[in-house]
Amino acid sequence: MINIAILGAGAIARTHAEAFSDHPEYCKIVAVCNRHTDKAEKVIAEKGLDAKAYESLDAAMADVRIDAVSICLPPAVHAETAIMAAEKGLHVLVEKPMANSLAECDAMIEAAERNNVLLSSVCQLRFTTKADRVHRLINDGTFGRLLYASGSSFWWRGENYHDLSWRGTWAKEGGGVLTIQAIHHLDLMQYMLGMPQRITAVIGNVGHGNSECEDVATAILEYPDKFAQFSASQVAHGENHLLSFYTERGKLSIPWSPAACRAMPNGFPEADPEELEKIEAAYDAIAPLKWENHSGQVLNFLRAITGEEALVADGYEGRKVIELISAIYESACFRRSVTLPLEKSDPFYTAEGKVENMPHFHEKKVSVDAMAEGKITFA
Numbered sequence: 001m002i003n004i005a006i007l008g009a010g011a012i013a014r015t016h017a018e019a020f021s022d023h024p025e026y027c028k029i030v031a032v033c034n035r036h037t038d039k040a041e042k043v044i045a046e047k048g049l050d051a052k053a054y055e056s057l058d059a060a061m062a063d064v065r066i067d068a069v070s071i072c073l074p075p076a077v078h079a080e081t082a083i084m085a086a087e088k089g090l091h092v093l094v095e096k097p098m099a100n101s102l103a104e105c106d107a108m109i110e111a112a113e114r115n116n117v118l119l120s121s122v123c124q125l126r127f128t129t130k131a132d133r134v135h136r137l138i139n140d141g142t143f144g145r146l147l148y149a150s151g152s153s154f155w156w157r158g159e160n161y162h163d164l165s166w167r168g169t170w171a172k173e174g175g176g177v178l179t180i181q182a183i184h185h186l187d188l189m190q191y192m193l194g195m196p197q198r199i200t201a202v203i204g205n206v207g208h209g210n211s212e213c214e215d216v217a218t219a220i221l222e223y224p225d226k227f228a229q230f231s232a233s234q235v236a237h238g239e240n241h242l243l244s245f246y247t248e249r250g251k252l253s254i255p256w257s258p259a260a261c262r263a264m265p266n267g268f269p270e271a272d273p274e275e276l277e278k279i280e281a282a283y284d285a286i287a288p289l290k291w292e293n294h295s296g297q298v299l300n301f302l303r304a305i306t307g308e309e310a311l312v313a314d315g316y317e318g319r320k321v322i323e324l325i326s327a328i329y330e331s332a333c334f335r336r337s338v339t340l341p342l343e344k345s346d347p348f349y350t351a352e353g354k355v356e357n358m359p360h361f362h363e364k365k366v367s368v369d370a371m372a373e374g375k376i377t378f379a
Contacts, residue, residue: 001026001027001028002026002027002028002067002068002302002305002306003027003028003030003031003064003065003066003067003068004020004027004028004029004030004031004066004067004068004069004070005029005030005031005032005033005054005057005060005061005066005068005069005070005090006020006029006031006032006033006043006069006070006072007033007034007057007069007070007071007072007073007081008033008034008071008072008073009032009034009036009039009040009042009043009072010072012072012095013032013043013070013072014043014046014047015294016070016072016093016095016294016298017029017032017043017047017049018047018294018295019293019294019295019297019298020070020298021047021049022291022295022298022299023295023298023299023302026299026302026303026306027068027302028050029049029050029051030050030051030052030060030064030065030066031051031052031053031054031057031060031064031066032044032049032051032052032053032054033053033054033055033056033057033059033060034053034055035055035056037053037054037055038053040053040054041053052064057069057084057085057088061088066088066090067090067091067305068090068091068092068093068118068301068305069081069085069090069091069092069093070093070095071085071092071093071094071095072095073095074166074172074173075097075099075100075166075172075173075174075179075180076100076166076171076172076173076174078094078095078097078098078099078100078104078108079099079100079104079105079107079108081094082094082099082108082111082112082119083107083108083111085117086108086111086112086114086115086117086119087111087115089115089117090117091117091118091119091301091305092108092112092117092118092119092120093120093122093297093298093301094108094119094120094121094122094318095122096121096122096123096180096183096184096187096318096321097174097175097179097180097183097321097322097325098121098315098318098319098321098322099322100174100351100354101174101322101326101348101349101350101351101353101354102319102322102323102326102342102348102349102350103344103349103350103351104351105315105318105319105322106319108315109315109316109319112315118301118304118305118311118314119314119315119318120297120300120301120304120311120313120314120315120318121313121314121315121317121318121319122294122297122313122318123184123187123191123297123312123313123317123318123321124184124293124294124296124297125184125185125187125188125293126187126188126191126297126312126313127289127291127292127293127294127295127296127297127300127312128289128292128293128296129288129289129292130254130255130256131188131191131254132286132289133256133283133286134192134243134245134252134253134254134256134283135191135192136286137252137279137282137283137286138192138245138247138252142282143247143248143249143250143252143275143278143279143282144247144248144249145225145226145247145248146192146193146226146245146246146247147226147227147246147247147248148226148227148228148246149189149192149193149226149227149228149229149243149244149245149246150228150229150230150242150243150244151185151186151188151189151228151229151230151231151242151243151244152185152230152231152232152240152241152242152243153177153181153182153184153185153186153230153231153232153233153241154231154232154233154236154238154239154240154241155177155181155182155232155233155234155236155239156234156235156236156237156238156239157181157208157215157234159207159208159209159210160210160366161208161234162208162210162211162364163210163366163367163368164367164368164369164370165367165368165369167211168208168210168211168212168213168364169211169212169213169364170212170213170354170355170358170360171351171355173213174351174354175213175214175325175329175354176203176205176208176211176213176214176215176217176234177213177214177215177216177217177232177233177234178203178214178217178232178325178328178329179213179325181232181234182217182230182232183321183325185230185232185241185243186230186232186321186324186325187320187321188243188254189221189228189230189243190320190321190324192243192245193221193223193226193228194223195320195323195324195340195341196221196222196223196228196324196340197222197223197224197339197340198221198222198337198338198339198340199219199220199221199222199324199327199328199331199337199338199340200219200220200222200331200336200337200338201217201218201219201220201327201328201329201331201332202217202218202332203216203217203218203328203329203332204216204217204361205361205362206235207234207235208234208235208362209362209365210362210364210365210366211361211362211364212358212360212361212362212363212364213358213361214332214361215233215234215235216231216232216233216234216235217231217232217233217328217332218230218231218232219231219328219331221324242254242255249275249279250272250275250276250279252279252283256283258276258279258280258283259271259276260272260273260275260276260279262275297312297313300312300313323340323341323342326342326346326348326349326354327340327342327348329348329354329358330342330346330347330348330357333348333357333358333359334357
């Protein structure tokens with residue numbers, strides 16, 4: 001039995017608690033750690049956990065055996081917490097973003113490898129039936145070469161969303177909509193397409209006066225043999241998300257809305273129902289996943305610990321989307337295209353370099369230590 005300690009007691013900690021609780025044949029949550037133990041006790045009570053509340057991981061480890069941690073803390077402390085846990089010989093699952101910089105990601109990967117423990121970065125959208133099916137169809141090339149992709153990650157957050165002290169700051173949250181919300185869909189784009197060779201981007205803040213960071217962004221991703229564009233927003237009423245992948249023979253998309261065209265004698269398009277039928281049949285033939293989203297990723301993490309399967313989203317995979325976001329910020333900041341990979345000498349390799357260079361769209365005027373509890377939205 002794998003003993004789990006959840007670090008943090010916010011909304012995402014509750015999601016992790018539910019995901020681990022889905023797999024009692026593999027694990028047991030034995031500790032919820034938060035400096036305010038009353039908040040940890042509330043998570044335990046709400047989720048019906050047979051666990052204890054502790055003010056720190058050290059306090060928990062002094063009382064009970066811990067095998068792995070689930071990090072549900074603000075982004076600025078992801079790296080130091082993951083490295084600390086790895087040094088204690090614990091496997092690590094860390095919420096997105098993996099860290100606030102490539103330098104921190106590399107330090108986390110090095111600590112995990114040196115201590116022979118697993119490091120997994122949450123990329124839960126990979127663990128959905130719709131993403132799994134599209135990924136398989138793109139990879140097997142059944143419908144021809146991928147030519148073009150477009151992504152929109154459109155969220156809505158109220159003006160008061162950034163009142164929480166660490167939100168809306170380059171130093172603590174690490175960024176805005178790209179780092180905190182759109183990272184889910186940008187990771188899926190990378191999962192489907194691989195890493196681009198060059199990025200050109202613009203960002204702005206059009207609707208959140210209590211945030212230093214971006215609430216809108218658009219990026220162009222260039223590849224040797226294909227092209228992609230990606231847009232993100234925190235001002236989109238309705239929170240619509242769409243990833244479209246255009247192959248030589250048809251369109252694949254998440255959510256699923258396929259299409260296929262053929263050329264008329266004049267070169268203009270008409271629907272190709274036969275090809276569309278083939279696309280639909282290929283999609284439906286792929287078995288649905290039993291466990292999805294966080295629950296699916298947690299199961300992969302647990303099975304990797306037992307040696308039953310490899311991690312789908314290890315530290316190197318988590319690092320990739322951080323590199324994409326870092327390149328987008330650099331391109332927008334210096335108003336030029338950025339070539340990948342980013343070198344260690346790049347000013348955006350470190351969190352300090354990002355903080356030093358990124359503009360403050362606004363200065364924070366309101367800062368509170370806690371927000372009212374309530375429902376959170378996922379992709």
